[in-house]
Amino acid sequence: MNTPQGASTVTATRPTPTPLAIASLQPELTGLDPDAPVKLRAQDVSIRYGDRVAVRDVTLDVPEHSVMAFIGPSGCGKSTVLRCFDRMNDLIPGAAVEGRVELDGEDVYAPSVLPVEVRRKVGLVFQRPNPFPMSIYENVAFGPRRHGEQGKARLDDVVERSLRQAALWDEVKDDLRKKSGLSLSGGQQQRLCIARTLATDPEVILMDEPCSALDPIATLKIEELIGQLKVDYTIVIVTHNMQQAARVSDRTAFFTLGEDRAGYLVELDETLRIFTNPANQLTEDYVSGRFG
Amino acid sequence: MARLDAPRRITLGAALVVIAAVVLLLGFIVWRGVQLFVVSGVPVTQILSPTWQPDPLSEGTTYGLLPFIAGTLAVMVVAAVVSTPLSVGLALFMAEVAPTWARRIAQPAMEVFVGIPSVVYGWLGLTILVPFLRVHFGWLGFATGFSWLAGSLVLALMILPTITSISYDAFVAVPADMRSASLALGTTRWQAIRHVVLPAAATGVATAIVFGLTRAAGEALAVQMVIGNAPVIPTSLARPVTTLTSQITLDMSDATGTWNEALWTMGLVLLLISLAFVLLIRWLGRGRSQA
Amino acid sequence: MRRVLAADRLATAVLWAVAVFVILVLVAIIAYFVIESIPTFSLAFLFADPSLTEIGGIGPVLWNSVYMLVLTMLLTVPLGVLGGIYMAEYAGEGRLTNAIRFSQELISSVPSIVVGLFGFALFVAATGWGFTALGGALTLMVFNLPLLLRLSEQAIRTVPADERAASLALGATKWQTIRHAVLPVAIPGVVTGIVLTAGRVFGEAAALLFTAGLSTPTRYDFSNLNLLDPQSPWSPFRNATTLSVFIWKSNSEGLGNYVHEVANMSSMVLIVMVLAFNLGSRWLGGALQRHVSGL
Numbered sequence: 117m118n119t120p121q122g123a124s125t126v127t128a129t130r131p132t133p134t135p136l137a138i139a140s141l142q143p144e145l146t147g148l149d150p151d152a153p154v155k156l157r158a159q160d161v162s163i164r165y166g167d168r169v170a171v172r173d174v175t176l177d178v179p180e181h182s183v184m185a186f187i188g189p190s191g192c193g194k195s196t197v198l199r200c201f202d203r204m205n206d207l208i209p210g211a212a213v214e215g216r217v218e219l220d221g222e223d224v225y226a227p228s229v230l231p232v233e234v235r236r237k238v239g240l241v242f243q244r245p246n247p248f249p250m251s252i253y254e255n256v257a258f259g260p261r262r263h264g265e266q267g268k269a270r271l272d273d274v275v276e277r278s279l280r281q282a283a284l285w286d287e288v289k290d291d292l293r294k295k296s297g298l299s300l301s302g303g304q305q306q307r308l309c310i311a312r313t314l315a316t317d318p319e320v321i322l323m324d325e326p327c328s329a330l331d332p333i334a335t336l337k338i339e340e341l342i343g344q345l346k347v348d349y350t351i352v353i354v355t356h357n358m359q360q361a362a363r364v365s366d367r368t369a370f371f372t373l374g375e376d377r378a379g380y381l382v383e384l385d386e387t388l389r390i391f392t393n394p395a396n397q398l399t400e401d402y403v404s405g406r407f408g
Numbered sequence: 409m410a411r412l413d414a415p416r417r418i419t420l421g422a423a424l425v426v427i428a429a430v431v432l433l434l435g436f437i438v439w440r441g442v443q444l445f446v447v448s449g450v451p452v453t454q455i456l457s458p459t460w461q462p463d464p465l466s467e468g469t470t471y472g473l474l475p476f477i478a479g480t481l482a483v484m485v486v487a488a489v490v491s492t493p494l495s496v497g498l499a500l501f502m503a504e505v506a507p508t509w510a511r512r513i514a515q516p517a518m519e520v521f522v523g524i525p526s527v528v529y530g531w532l533g534l535t536i537l538v539p540f541l542r543v544h545f546g547w548l549g550f551a552t553g554f555s556w557l558a559g560s561l562v563l564a565l566m567i568l569p570t571i572t573s574i575s576y577d578a579f580v581a582v583p584a585d586m587r588s589a590s591l592a593l594g595t596t597r598w599q600a601i602r603h604v605v606l607p608a609a610a611t612g613v614a615t616a617i618v619f620g621l622t623r624a625a626g627e628a629l630a631v632q633m634v635i636g637n638a639p640v641i642p643t644s645l646a647r648p649v650t651t652l653t654s655q656i657t658l659d660m661s662d663a664t665g666t667w668n669e670a671l672w673t674m675g676l677v678l679l680l681i682s683l684a685f686v687l688l689i690r691w692l693g694r695g696r697s698q699a
Numbered sequence: 700m701r702r703v704l705a706a707d708r709l710a711t712a713v714l715w716a717v718a719v720f721v722i723l724v725l726v727a728i729i730a731y732f733v734i735e736s737i738p739t740f741s742l743a744f745l746f747a748d749p750s751l752t753e754i755g756g757i758g759p760v761l762w763n764s765v766y767m768l769v770l771t772m773l774l775t776v777p778l779g780v781l782g783g784i785y786m787a788e789y790a791g792e793g794r795l796t797n798a799i800r801f802s803q804e805l806i807s808s809v810p811s812i813v814v815g816l817f818g819f820a821l822f823v824a825a826t827g828w829g830f831t832a833l834g835g836a837l838t839l840m841v842f843n844l845p846l847l848l849r850l851s852e853q854a855i856r857t858v859p860a861d862e863r864a865a866s867l868a869l870g871a872t873k874w875q876t877i878r879h880a881v882l883p884v885a886i887p888g889v890v891t892g893i894v895l896t897a898g899r900v901f902g903e904a905a906a907l908l909f910t911a912g913l914s915t916p917t918r919y920d921f922s923n924l925n926l927l928d929p930q931s932p933w934s935p936f937r938n939a940t941t942l943s944v945f946i947w948k949s950n951s952e953g954l955g956n957y958v959h960e961v962a963n964m965s966s967m968v969l970i971v972m973v974l975a976f977n978l979g980s981r982w983l984g985g986a987l988q989r990h991v992s993g994l
């Protein structure tokens with residue numbers, strides 16, 4: 117229904133993106149709410165780095181309070197698309213975004229919109245844990261402080277709540293101020309980064325391969341966490357781990373590289389369907405490990 | 409076996425020349441520097457006197473080095489106070505704010521700055537700065553223009569590239585991750601600089617400032633040309649003062665006897681000052697060399 | 700929110716202003732010397748003898764600068780590069796290495812006037828040579844050596860480990876490896892270091908006041924090739940006032956009718972020379988780099 121037919125010059129070699137099939141799913145079977153409002157929307161989005169088109173003609177909706185996974189081979193533009201939702205592409209010299217990106221129906225790239233405002237509503241967790249070289253407490257309090265929260269009691273409160281949400285509180289509560297964020301293990305650092313993002317009270321959380329540097333136990337903790345967070349937040353997660361996508365997400369978007377070396381969205385569907393009965397042969401090959 | 413070791417020994421020999429140079433330098437400067445006390449019998453405490461009356465023909469000969477030490481410190485500190493905001497600002501600009509084209513101008517410009525010899529700065533101070541102060545700020549007490557402030561301004565310009573390039577390195581060494589992390593939390597660029605980049609680079613910036621101070625304390629000719637060379641305790645930015653380096657430069661060729669020995673003692677004091685700075689820089693850098 | 704954004708804009712504006720200001724100061728300095736020099740400058744200025752009654756020239760002092768440069772580099776380069784090889788390839792962690800590093804740091808921060816005093820005590824007084832070009836060059840070596848040592852060490856350290864490993868794996872000795880695998884790759888960096896160090900020789904004055912001498916030379920006879928004759932411009936055992944020292948001296952003494960013009964033009968010459976060294980080192984380093992990687 118929202119295939120970017122008119123927008124793109126579809127070449128013969130490229131498979132036409134499959135229409136979204138959400139409407140055809142039976143809600144009672146999937147547990148998905150078909151009437152949930154759209155939180156994030158990309159419409160005919162193409163992103164270039166300098167002259168090189170990294171991804172083209174991406175159209176997708178992320179409904180509120182759901183988890184969407186981005187999967188696909190390396191270099192197909194998953195991170196690039198993810199970053200356009202909180203305008204982190206602005207930081208890369210030469211990066212240019214075309215098309216329309218919406219948050220709650222409003223154009224994220226409108227001239228009147230400040231990137232700072234977008235990023236306060238849309239948090240980003242990076243692939244590599246990157247805590248600040250400060251105490252655990254200061255790491256989590258960083259966002260709230262910058263946004264004007266000075267009250268000690270309230271900061272204490274935010275720090276504790278965020279660390280609890282990120283399932284880190286019990287491990288660090290005794291040396292919040294003594295220990296540097298950098299002295300934690302990789303998995304703890306990543307949860308600290310998630311807590312740091314939660315503390316700024318975003319509406320959307322973007323995660324770019326949050327578990328790629330973590331062991332299975334830490335990964336499990338983060339996956340559980342995502343399951344809990346989606347009650348309050350809208351989440352988009354990039355992952356190379358099929359099982360992870362299957363476990364944590366409600367919907368999955370599969371991207372791949374076209375013949376022109378630009379990435380594009382092949383298929384977006386309910387996760388169950390992507391992994392059991394995808395509409396596109398490329399998707400099937402990829403999820404069953406027959407890719408490349 | 410012995411033959412295999414020859415290259416090692418030869419290269420080691422070359423490296424040892426540096427140690428030999430230091431040992432000789434320390435030996436000569438310390439030896440000549442203590443003559444004032446050992447040979448001429450001037451009490452060590454006398455160098456802390458504020459009176460400099462080295463002429464053996466006049467009465468009340470006193471070798472007080474306090475005016476020179478105080479002058480050196482005063483000129484150095486004001487130079488750093490003027491130079492630091494500019495240099496750190498410029499370094500921040502190049503590391504955090506500048507678009508590529510601006511960086512492409514600023515970086516070679518810094519190299520040109522470093523390359524300008526100190527006598528040229530001195531000459532510039534003498535022909536432009538000193539008359540300028542005299543003509544336009546005479547009402548503030550710059551009677552001749554030769555002044556503490558003139559010395560500090562010339563030095564500020566000279567240490568600017570030193571502080572800039574070392575703090576630039578410190579800013580660039582802060583991982584890009586840190587900035588993106590801050591920005592992704594919805595902070596402005598300035599908040600990221602102020603609360604992430606600056607704290608993370610603080611030691612590096614401190615080191616840069618100490619390097620600048622070191623250079624300021626040791627610079628001789630440029631300062632000597634504009635400072636007025638009055639052996640008094642500095643009290644006013646508008647008045648002539650002097651420094652250890654200036655006095656050595658001026659008197660060395662003429663002074664004889666005890667007067668000459670006092671100049672060597674000034675050299676020894678300068679050596680001790682730079683030694684202190686080296687130790688300070690080492691202490692600042694201790695965290696990094698361990699990591 | 701609004702305050703935070705205003706602070707961001709203000710900070711950005713201030714940083715731009717600082718950068719523009721500093722660059723303008725630099726441009727103004729260079730423009731000043733160029734503009735002041737143009738009316739009186741001629742190529743003859745570079746070669747003529749100094750004069751008290753007319754503009755004259757800087758021939759002898761310019762010659763001395765070049766002479767000191769060559770002499771200093773002849774002394775410094777072999778020691779600096781060999782020492783750099785030791786520090787990069789052989790030095791372990793230990794007291795000796797520490798002592799060398801500490802010496803490097805100390806000399807780099809000792810004021811050049813103090814190095815000059817040391818040079819005077821050792822090369823002028825103790826040796827009984829008096830003020831000589833050789834004494835000046837040895838003094839300059841003392842404070843250029845640590846710099847060149849460090850730059851060479853850095854250049855050699857940047858050679859990737861695989862270059863070494865490949866050569867060692869073929870059964871080459873450590874020295875053969877350094878000689879044939881490491882040094883060729885490190886050459887561009889080493890040369891850049893040498894040229895940068897050389898540029899400093901040109902600008903230095905304080906260390907030479909009491910070592911190479913202060914007299915204003917005239918009428919050099921270049922046909923006098925006797926290296927031991929203090930009158931010969933080729934001799935290392937003679938007074939050798941360089942251009943930098945000359946600028947300081949003519950100003951502090953204020954002698955001559957054209958001190959101002961001569962100082963301006965000399966400053967310009969000095970700046971141009973040092974700039975040439977800087978640009979030259981970049982260019983040469985780059986060219987050698989291409990040459991080496993093209994092999």
Ligand SMILES: Nc1ncnc2c1ncn2[C@@H]1O[C@H](COP(=O)(O)OP(=O)(O)OP(=O)(O)O)[C@@H](O)[C@H]1O
Pocket residue numbers: 165170188189190191192193194195196197208
């Ligand atoms: N900062 C950048 N500058 C220039 N090109 C970039 C930049 N970041 C990404 N690209 C290019 O854009 C394309 C998509 O990159 P992206 O990082 O979005 O892929 P990805 O799907 O996230 O890959 P991976 O799974 O390896 O993380 C790649 O071809 C990459 O080379």
Ligand SMILES: [Mg+2]
Pocket residue numbers: 194195196324354
């Ligand atoms: Mg990626």
